[in-house]
Amino acid sequence: MPFPDSAAPLARALAERGYEEPTAVQAAVLAPEARGRDLLVSARTGSGKTVAFGLAMAEELLNDEGRAIHVATPAVLVVAPTRELALQVKNELTWLYAQTGARIVSCVGGMEPRREASALAAGCQIVVGTPGRLCDHLARGNLNLSALRVVVLDEADEMLDLGFREELETLLQASPETKRSFLFSATIAREIARLAKRYQRDALRIDTIGDNAPHSDIEYRAVLADQTDTTGAIINVLRLVGSPCAMVFCHTREGVRQMQSALLQHGFASVAISGELGQNERSRAIESLRNGQAQVCVATDVAARGIDVPTLGLVIHASLPSNPATLLHRSGRTGRAGRKGVCVLVTTPARRRQADRLFQAAGVEVTWSAAPTPDAIRAADVERLLADPVLVSKPPSDQIALIERLVTERTPEQLAAALIGLWNSRLPEAARIRAIAPGAPSPRERAPATARRDNADGPPTRRRAEQRDGSGSWFRLSVGRADRADPKWLVPLLCRLGGVTKPDIGAIRIAPTYTLVEIASDKADRFASCASATDDDEIKIEPAQAPSDNEAPPARGRSPGKKPVYKGGGKGRGDRPAGPSSRKRR
Incomplete structure (x- = not known):
């Protein structure tokens, strides 16, 4: 009709x-x-x-x-x-x-x-x-x-x-x-x-549906993850499905902060939505999903209704929904208006029975599996590359001459390597398709625990910070000790506002009314560009000169050039700063 x-x-x-x-x-x-x-x-x-x-x-x-x-x-x-x-x-x-x-x-x-x-x-x-x-x-x-x-x-x-x-x-x-x-x-x-x-x-x-009927356009999956690395399982699910846009739901604001920090560290362009954010921040986060600037949105249930992003093809439940209605409403961000979508619940073996009861109450048929393996991710990357429309589309007429020259002057192997390189550039930095090579590590293929303990060089983020000689670019933030500035919330804030990852942040020096932050030189231009787009109600960030030895001592006694390690904040809103940005949010 x-x-x-x-x-x-x-x-x-x-x-x-x-x-x-x-x-x-x-x-x-x-x-x-x-x-x-x-x-x-x-x-x-x-x-x-x-x-x-x-x-x-x-x-x-x-x-x-x-x-x-x-x-x-x-x-x-x-x-x-x-x-x-x-x-x-x-x-x-x-x-x-x-x-x-x-x-x-x-x-x-x-x-x-x-x-x-x-x-x-x-x-x-x-x-x-x-x-x-x-x-x-x-x-x-x-x-x-x-x-x-x-x-x-x-x-x-x-x-x-x-x-x-x-x-x-x-x-x-x-x-x-x-x-x-x-x-x-x-x-x-x-x-x-x-x-x-x-x-x-x-x-x-x-x-039109009957009470609480599940979406027929959504494929429901459940993944059993190790209790100690559910974040790794979520990252591998994101890599395996490869949706251009995804949402990860967490129960708490602290869970959102920690999850987004992990995604940023692994190279995913991500945004966060929770009740503590101001309307400008939430609107900007949603818009970045719609225009493709961000690939993943980490959110509490405040976003379980009302967000419609056409390219959103994957919803991940990082925490078990409290009831069947929450499961269906969260999952309903995908599979909209006739489009297909995938919903994945990541949980531990200890909570499988509870998850089964939840799916049964919601009337959902679910497929259980283990966390995606590195081999499965590599295979999915290869299939996505081979199925990309660019390989079958007709070239524009104005590029024919260039194509003929490339075919004449380059070998098939060189052209294929260039294509793979371009494809890699579209993937998160820590998850690129070098995994095509047999035996290459995947983004979350981790060494055994004993090997990690015996690694004298320390984790990659710390090694990178220690190799820095203080020659990075410095920026000044409009918050200091008077605003309860602390690396535990400054680091994820800088990642979100500046479009960088944790390893790109060097020394943090906190003064009474301002803070100086060192950013890796190769990321300074990107950081300055992203930071300049912040709204008036957020922390002001501007370029600065390198501090003198007696100006703004390193945060918490850290020696100059050492990157502070963010280990997550405390519980609840009380651990947020009392600076200009947080006062606006409250």
């Missing part, structure tokens, strides 16, 4: 985005029996729910010519549980209604409330926001719901789980009884049914 052309601007927007046939939930809300009625909808994550309610509310929002009606106060209110989901909904509705002239305003925590108030005062047809911020604007008189025609509660079950019942009831009671209401939820639990019974009138029940 094609999309109806009753709202021509919306139909054109859908066609430009490549939509040809409506999904099950979109077809259901467009059916004749749904016209003009309240809707109670259960549909899985990634099934096109945003487009579905965007189409369903069009008859209340557009005139006969497909243009947005002129209103003095908002006509549509969309409520979402998290900032990320609310902003994603706004982005989806923006392209869908781009040709209608509708104005859309977002009201979410972490943003400047005065700007939102100004945008509301300027007039808009659609408001998208989170419950707390919307109620705040309502209480201050910035948000007028008296003429509301449609209210949408997206992920209503999540909002109730997060304790937003009172806020939802406040918003619903402030809107007219004649409005249409759409409740979208992954499941219609008892609390959702009560909310619908109280605030909806003769709602049409639409169930």
Whole structure:
């Protein structure tokens, strides 16, 4: 069934985005029996729910010519549980209604409330926001719901789980009884049914999946890892699957920090999302995933809903989800809109029985295996190289002459070696395809424990730091001892903001009001470029002269030129610095 052309601007927007046939939930809300009625909808994550309610509310929002009606106060209110989901909904509705002239305003925590108030005062047809911020604007008189025609509660079950019942009831009671209401939820639990019974009138029940049904487009796997090296197993899973974009879920913020630090150290371009980050940092992290600057996002469950990255083909559970719903919502970041995805749970033998019960409760069929071996990773690298479209695509006409010259002047072996070299450059630095050679070490192929203890040279990161003679480039940070500056949080911060890895960081000298950091000379330009792009609410980083012997002694008594070893922070927010950046985050 094609999309109806009753709202021509919306139909054109859908066609430009490549939509040809409506999904099950979109077809259901467009059916004749749904016209003009309240809707109670259960549909899985990634099934096109945003487009579905965007189409369903069009008859209340557009005139006969497909243009947005002129209103003095908002006509549509969309409520979402998290900032990320609310902003994603706004982005989806923006392209869908781009040709209608509708104005859309977002009201979410972490943003400047005065700007939102100004945008509301300027007039808009659609408001998208989170419950707390919307109620705040309502209480201050910035948000007028008296003429509301449609209210949408997206992920209503999540909002109730997060304790937003009172806020939802406040918003619903402030809107007219004649409005249409759409409740979208992954499941219609008892609390959702009560909310619908109280605030909806003769709602049409639409169930496109059945309660908590798993995604058919996701392949579920489980990996048994050694208790002492689950991080190594996760790194090998990332290498084996080779998705252009992946998410790794951890239970705690500290787990996120440690996991991202390990990924950065092994050459993965990664970002982190957790509740302690400011909105600017979280938005920038998501955008870096979408534009390909980052390959891996490490996150707590704050990101389990609301993030839609088209290239995200792999989700890894570094910690066991607390319940089946969390498993499905985390996994639902991949396998969206008809695309295939892989979900991998990494756990230990001691927790296998608990994991099996979780999969059974979620109705998921899973394949168990050991952690990926170096040979398996090497074989996967070779197959990906041989299957790359560049080997079968027709060369552009303006490159024919160069190709003929290369074929004439170079041997097949030289050309193949060059191709492998270019392919290697796309892989994480610590995981490149030199593993093609028989017996070559993989990124996580580790020597026996006894051999590691007998290695007098120490780990690679320390050897590299000790070989440095102090000739690296120096940078000045706008935090010091007065801001509780400490290498245990400065090192991962520098890796994230400066686009470097731990071995690239040399001496750290902490003064009362500033800190001097040494960066390897070959990475200094990249570090300066990345650091210059930080926002105003983050630590300021700028080039500096090498310190004198009596200026800013080495952190914790370390001798000059020695790289501080980051061993992870303490537990909880109390171990974060009290400097400018962290005060903004709190």
